[in-house]
Amino acid sequence: MKISRWQNQNQNRNKILLLFAAFLFYLYFRGTGDHGLIDPIEGVNASVSLHVSATGNYFEPRLGSSLIAGASLGYWWLSAIALKIFGWEEFAVRFFSALSGLAMIFLSALSAKRFPDDNSRKSWLAASISASMTICFVASQIASPNSLLAFLASMIMFGLVKSMGEDNSNWLMFAHVGIILSFVLKGYDTLVLAVLAVLIFCCVLNDYNLLVKFLCYMPGIVTSILSIGIYLIMLIAMNPLILHFMRCEPPDLPALGVFGGLTFVLGSFMPWQGFIIRAIYEVMSRAKYFIEANRLESEFESEAGESAGYGFEQKFADDQEVFDRKVFYQRFFLIVWAMIFGIAAILTGNFLSLASCVVPFAALLGDVLDAWLSRERILSVGMSLLIDVPLIFVNIFVILPLGIIFVPILRASVISLVPWAGIVILFVIAAWYYAKTRQILKWSRNVMALALFALMPLSGVIDLVAEVSSIRVQGLAIQKLVQKDDVIVQYYENHPSMFFYTYRDSSLVNAPLLPGVAQRKFVTNEQTLSALWRGKARVFLLLPAERQLDKVLPANVTSIAQTDSHLLLSNK
Numbered sequence: 001m002k003i004s005r006w007q008n009q010n011q012n013r014n015k016i017l018l019l020f021a022a023f024l025f026y027l028y029f030r031g032t033g034d035h036g037l038i039d040p041i042e043g044v045n046a047s048v049s050l051h052v053s054a055t056g057n058y059f060e061p062r063l064g065s066s067l068i069a070g071a072s073l074g075y076w077w078l079s080a081i082a083l084k085i086f087g088w089e090e091f092a093v094r095f096f097s098a099l100s101g102l103a104m105i106f107l108s109a110l111s112a113k114r115f116p117d118d119n120s121r122k123s124w125l126a127a128s129i130s131a132s133m134t135i136c137f138v139a140s141q142i143a144s145p146n147s148l149l150a151f152l153a154s155m156i157m158f159g160l161v162k163s164m165g166e167d168n169s170n171w172l173m174f175a176h177v178g179i180i181l182s183f184v185l186k187g188y189d190t191l192v193l194a195v196l197a198v199l200i201f202c203c204v205l206n207d208y209n210l211l212v213k214f215l216c217y218m219p220g221i222v223t224s225i226l227s228i229g230i231y232l233i234m235l236i237a238m239n240p241l242i243l244h245f246m247r248c249e250p251p252d253l254p255a256l257g258v259f260g261g262l263t264f265v266l267g268s269f270m271p272w273q274g275f276i277i278r279a280i281y282e283v284m285s286r287a288k289y290f291i292e293a294n295r296l297e298s299e300f301e302s303e304a305g306e307s308a309g310y311g312f313e314q315k316f317a318d319d320q321e322v323f324d325r326k327v328f329y330q331r332f333f334l335i336v337w338a339m340i341f342g343i344a345a346i347l348t349g350n351f352l353s354l355a356s357c358v359v360p361f362a363a364l365l366g367d368v369l370d371a372w373l374s375r376e377r378i379l380s381v382g383m384s385l386l387i388d389v390p391l392i393f394v395n396i397f398v399i400l401p402l403g404i405i406f407v408p409i410l411r412a413s414v415i416s417l418v419p420w421a422g423i424v425i426l427f428v429i430a431a432w433y434y435a436k437t438r439q440i441l442k443w444s445r446n447v448m449a450l451a452l453f454a455l456m457p458l459s460g461v462i463d464l465v466a467e468v469s470s471i472r473v474q475g476l477a478i479q480k481l482v483q484k485d486d487v488i489v490q491y492y493e494n495h496p497s498m499f500f501y502t503y504r505d506s507s508l509v510n511a512p513l514l515p516g517v518a519q520r521k522f523v524t525n526e527q528t529l530s531a532l533w534r535g536k537a538r539v540f541l542l543l544p545a546e547r548q549l550d551k552v553l554p555a556n557v558t559s560i561a562q563t564d565s566h567l568l569l570s571n572k
Contacts, residue, residue, distance in 0.1 A: 033091025036470025043497030101140025126366025176220030274388025416460030475501025
């Protein structure tokens with residue numbers, strides 16, 4: 001009878017897990033191929049990947065005939081493979097980003113459940129929290145290395161945290177594999193930030209055990225040095241110039257300014273900002289105790305000649321104290337890791353790389369929230385909501401309306417922004433009600449479901465923004481009509497996605513160049529355009545719908561395609 005009941009529970013759990021996975025798969029892959037590429041970020045990555053896929057030249061990245069600098073070789077290789085598998089379409093270049101978003105959710109669940117006897121609710125909470133964070137979803141829907149890089153950075157963090165919890169250095173192999181893959185994917189940035197996070201963590205706590213284990217784990221060190229060394233030798237042999245230009249890359253997002261950057265940061269972790277702040281406060285409130293204890297232990301060990309670190313704890317502390325210290329160390333490390341990567345994202349202006357904070361924050365909050373719910377600490381949940389509500393209301397009722405007014409591209413997405421904001425407000429109301437009435441199970445189940453459902457209209461926001469900014473319609477029209485000697489010209493525009501849609505270089509008139517792209521072929525003025533327009537070759541001219549030509553074209557003008565944002569004209 002007991003066995004049968006256990007089997008039924010296990011079957012029900014597996015069904016729920018399967019439904020949860022299917023729902024997440026639907027959310028994260030729904031619409032990834034339905035809208036056009038967003039320039040410049042998606043246009044650059046898609047065009048370079050198409051060039052790699054079509055030519056097989058893996059070590060000389062190009063946007064058409066133009067050389068492009070950048071460290072994202074590994075990402076372009078993966079996208080090139082996806083293009084060969086799925087074909088010439090947007091879904092292929094977004095595939096690994098969406099897959100990485102799902103991988104981050106899975107890693108959040110593993111990172112929250114760090115001890116063998118931990119209950120599974122921690123994993124469910126962490127997975128739901130990471131899946132419903134705005135930045136995790138947005139980064140996974142865009143063709144860029146950020147989502148995949150965030151997963152690999154979190155893989156490094158996971159290996160380090162697990163090695164702390166189980167005192168098993170073999171977990172560090174996950175960290176070293178993540179370092180190797182992230183180096184191939186996008187250079188040495190993640191390696192530097194990972195070492196910095198470990199160093200700051202050890203210095204603050206005055207316990208260098210983790211740093212020593214990390215640097216002295218010989219299987220991982222040897223594997224990392226050999227793998228990275230072979231990769232660098234291949235770069236030097238195939239294209240030594242790429243090493244000089246790895247730091248110069250096109251921007252991930254257009255310049256957002258102070259207001260735009262602050263808006264993006266505040267909205268990145270909705271609807272969990274208040275809970276994250278409260279969880280960080282709870283961990284940091286205990287930091288002073290452990291820092292002081294480590295200082296006293298270090299002094300005692302130096303006098304007694306004992307080794308520092310966990311060895312002292314195991315000798316002189318009881319099991320509960322050792323366990324509490326490990327839990328604190330892990331939680332504190334998650335905070336340090338997220339802060340280092342978050343500050344780096346803000347300072348560099350690469351706001352999409354805030355996705356690297358998703359897994360540590362979700363694992364931390366899943367762990368802390370599970371403790372609150374287990375002990376029925378409704379006051380802690382209520383305090384989190386007191387912080388969360390003002391932040392959410394500022395985002396929805398102040399920042400969002402200002403963004404719609406001053407950022408024209410957001411106006412087209414109002415039809416999806418309104419239901420998204422409505423579900424977020426419903427999330428707040430439900431969370432407050434269940435906390436007030438002490439309905440713990442319903443709180444953990446229904447509030448998480450509302451957070452996930454908010455992603456459905458959010459995907460519509462991305463779709464609508466892409467629809468008004470993408471040149472997909474014009475690009476596909478050119479792709480069907482273009483002949484060998486035809487010319488493609490962009491007027492006051494520089495859409496790198498034009499190469500992806502047409503597999504042809506385009507010339508530019510009065511258009512800004514992209515950082516890191518060495519343009520070889522572009523028209524400089526209207527006189528040259530007029531000469532082209534009168535010539536024998538067919539000319540396709542792309543220009544913004546709201547902008548008039550500075551000089552009247554000298555021959556017949558034929559409209560090929562038109563959207564709210566762009567016109568496509570031709571002289572034939």
